[in-house]
Amino acid sequence: MAECVVLGKPCFLLAQWLMTGVMVGSIYSLVALGLVLIVKASGIFNFAHGYLMLLGSLFCVTIFQALGEQNLWLALLVTALLMVAVGFLIERAVMRPLLGQPLLTTIMMTLALTQLMQGLITLFWGVSAIPLNIFVYGPGDMDPATGAALTGLPLKPLILESKSWLGGNIIIKQQFVLSFLVSAGLVLLFTLFFRYSRTGLVMRAVAENPRLAQAVGLRVYFTLGLAWAIAALLGAAAGIVQSGGSGVDGNTIPLLALRAFPAVLLGGLESIPGAILGGIIIGVVEVMVTGLVDSTTGQEFAPFLVLILVLLIRPQGLFGQREVERI
Amino acid sequence: MSAQRLSEWWPLALAFVGFVLLPALDLLPTELLRLLASIGTTAISVMGLNLLLGYTGQVSLGQAAFVMVGAYTSAILARETGLSFWLSMPLAGLAAGLVGLLFGLPSLRVRGFYLAMATLAAQFIIPWVIKAPEKLATLVGWLTLGLVHPTWDSTLTGGATGLQVPAPVLFGSTLDSTRAEYLTVLAVVVVAFLFQRNVVRTRTGRALVAIRDNERAAEVLGIHPYTYKLQAFFLCALYAGIAGALQAHFRRSISPDAFTLASSIEQLGMLVVGGAGYLAGPLFGVSLFRLMQDIIVRVTPTLREIVPRLLPFVAQTDVDTSFRPLIFGLTLMLFLIYQPLGMAHGVRQLAARWRARVPSR
Amino acid sequence: MYKRYGLVLICLLALLLAACGGSTPAEPTVLPPTEGAAAPTVTQELAAAATETPEEDGATVGPTAEATSTVEEEAETPTPEAEAIDLAAFSEPTECEVDLTGQEITMYHFGDLSGAFALVTQPLVAGLEDAIEVLNADGGICGATLKQEFADTAGRQEEAQAIYERYAALDPKPRLLLLYSSADMELLRDQTAEDEIPVLSAGVSIKAVYGEDGQSPGWAYGTLPLYVDQFGLFCNWVAENWEGEEPPKVGHLNWEGAFGRSTDTPLTREYCAAQGVEVVGAEYFLPGSPDVTTQIQTLQASGANIIYTTALASGPAQVLKDAIAIGERENLMIAGVNWALDTTTVALAQQAAEGLIGPLPYLWWDDTDSPGIQLITEQWTAKGRAPDTRNVGYIQAWAAVDLYRELLTRAANEAGDLASVDGPAIKAQLDELQYAPMGIVLLDYTDGRRTPHNARIARVTFTDGQPRLEALTEELETPSLHPGGADAP
Structure with a gap:
């Protein structure tokens, strides 16, 4: 069989990148979901989401280490509680005073929040990467073949046999598979929550018209606070999934959130299915371009080129529900 | 009559003495001139933002990238063609303005938020192109299915490490002293300020404000928001380009890592704190933040001693980096909540109160 | 009108002057006096x-x-x-x-x-x-x-x-x-x-x-x-000590930026090829990238069996961990510049750092x-x-x-x-x-x-769970591979 080659690269590599891209994209979907949630609940685009992600993963790694790297679930639970508190705090202290202010002011406020959080996080944790050993072998895990200790080593890869028809096997880091599953699960959970739970409905009502919602007796402030809390939770989840295995890096996670912005716009700013699909597309584009060109092109250029293309061709995004206010 | 004239003019005369005469006679400390020059350079770029954000109500997250376009354009022109700085500076402004239009065109048709996104894209795409023009060439090759093979490479832009830039020359003498830098920047600041003032006072300026206050209403009045928004955005990027050229030629070296999103956000913050929509806003905001930075730098060695002692988990070396964003973010937040119209507005209020208390004449 | 601007400007100048003149650089009290006894x-x-x-x-x-x-x-x-x-x-x-x-x-x-x-x-x-x-x-x-x-x-x-x-x-x-x-x-x-x-x-x-x-x-x-000289020395060492069946082929996997881009030059490629060590490609990644499997697989697809990384701390750690995560560690020799061969890499990669090789141009803790x-x-x-x-x-x-x-x-x-x-x-x-x-x-x-212009080649090993750098050679002279250098081809 002739070697299958497309664009100067063997086919199995392209298939490999496609798979990796979907996995990476699932994290973007999770990030995008957190962004869309706040847009839906309060019309604010949260530029500080990346720092919520970072904060969440730092909480998690600190508590996890304090517990001797033994009790992940407890660490996750405490992190979740802390993040809920952070979400309510941000709404109360930072966003509520701006209620009714123009869009510009809220954008500036979330930008100010990025700076404040960056400063605080640097002060408390520094900015060096901290290993977060989630998607790795735990203490006592042995290699069944050799009996060697595997503590801290990455999990065995998942190998899809495709040598016969693509010329090479597709190999996937198990960390990706796990993060994909976690992301997919969370995305599903929150989509259902937003659509079917009473709180979800209230949130939508508040976003639609806060004054009216208040008039009919809905707890507007609590609901907005809850939206921020959920966004903070989602951010923490994305941050933890991202850093599990490779470590919490204060220099990268906020940038990762920026790459999810194109995903949100591609999906249509207020659409949850759009955010999910947008995230996956950005992931695939990023990894394909990284493979074909290199990682700066994949990460610093390609997602933002997609963003420009969206603005040019379809500013309302794939699933944009409202026609964008045209002039 | 003449006494009144005098009272109108004496502060300006004093300012002239303070800002022009004393520095020209070398009577001010170099350190101060350096600080003033840096304030001036940044203020030019922030004045551009003021036209866009303050008067037209649009947000740009890519101002640093347009500064970068200006810096590189001027540097490359000077290096490759030996063009005089006095010509390459306006050309740099023009280049930045045109690149700005490229990003503004698609997004200015739609809601204001989309311009923020497009300029965010610019903030990433522009440094990427400058760092590795050869990659853009590859992509162009692919997109045109191999019909076009541009041969750009990074020797022109210095790639990841940047370029050394010649100092400006005026009448045969090289302007490489801090004093010369300061006086040049001052001259450009004055021109930029007067130009900004004129733009605001003309029909264009009134149209921009109308768009900011109510785009629909402006349209009904026969103002084409799209055209005016484009003009404002062009001017905004143009100012950035001029600031970039000044920075490149007086810093004498440029690096592709120096024009970050953080710097774009910082400029926005300076404008908001200084007072968006006030002519003096950029000067106020930039001065305040540069001053704060300067103070932070000076107290850092002390902070390095004190902070880890108070908060034992803080590493000595983390103190350096954390205080600047911390104080910047905090200041901006406090202004947004308690004085969203900025320092210029506050000063105006104070002045009004003062005038009300002391009956003049 | 002018009065106001003038006043404002004067105030600004006064403020700045006060700030500059008033605060002579704070004397940093860097070191507390030493304990007399010690x-x-x-x-x-x-x-x-x-x-x-x-x-x-x-x-x-x-x-x-x-x-x-x-x-x-x-x-x-x-x-x-x-x-x-x-x-x-x-x-x-x-x-x-x-x-x-x-x-x-x-x-x-x-x-x-x-x-x-x-x-x-x-x-x-x-x-x-x-x-x-x-x-x-x-x-x-x-x-x-x-x-x-x-x-x-x-x-x-x-x-x-x-x-x-x-x-x-x-x-x-x-x-x-x-x-x-x-x-x-x-x-x-x-x-x-x-x-x-x-x-x-x-x-x-x-x-x-x-x-x-x-x-x-x-x-x-x-x-x-120089980073190029270090890589040249590594090529010399590989040429002498390579035991694989395939001829040694190096893929660079470096950080984006001035540091990462410093190693792979036409001169080093030519020099190493003359020693019988071919450089088959160079991939770059951003510091802090959480995944480099794509780059590793690309290099492998072009034949690399050695990966040489010009990165430090999280960079080489990520390369090492990802090579294991895709099950290819046994098929790859992983090496790096002197900064990669450091305890910081080991702290981040932990067990995965075992076997990392590189030039060590100074004496070490061991x-x-x-x-x-x-x-x-x-x-x-x-x-x-x-x-x-x-x-x-x-x-x-x-x-x-x-x-x-x-x-x-x-x-x-x-x-x-x-x-x-x-x-x-x-x-x-x-x-x-x-x-x-x-x-x-x-x-x-x-x-x-x-x-x-001297370095040893060393390797990360673990003895009883404790990492150390083990020297594989005595001090060797590096080639000089900057343009015009003595060994530049």
């Missing part, structure tokens, strides 16, 4: 570290003859490495001929202390602090006390530029700067030359040390072999025979430094302080006082320097060379 012993030890070396010498020379076959290692004994170069002979400190008592000397340095390089550079500050404390307790530099003043760029070049300008504007100008990033050095190269400030640079890209054309030595003096290393280890323990400071930065800091003392002493001896020791005076000393600070690395800048 001082005398420390003093003696510093002197001992420098002077006793010749006696130890006999022990180190011994194994030289037998250590010709390179790869076999004595697994248990910490290898008393045979030095091709007798470091001890060059570590004799110069005697003071002047008395500088009561004066103060400031050691200026800046770099990325909180960005991607932080893990490697932060211990440098700790090391400088400790080494300076010991030095001052020992009588300082001919009686003058040394202090450090530093600033953090967080990896941002605009910061580096601003800090440099601040330092260069000082009166007197810094006599000698210490920089640790290639990018900063490249940025400031021409300016330091213009300002006549010599720089000790731990960032040794060609452009940083020899300029854009690669053949113009400036005012920068590298404290390590070279327990060296009196310099003994003193450093002793002080590190005595100061209760955190485990993560036990890295290359801490060692380099001690070497830097010793070098500082030596240069200042020589220059002051020649000038007769401290006031006339300026940048050019220090440069004159550097140009004829042959000195091994702390006896851990030989800096030989004679013959116009600007970097040292």
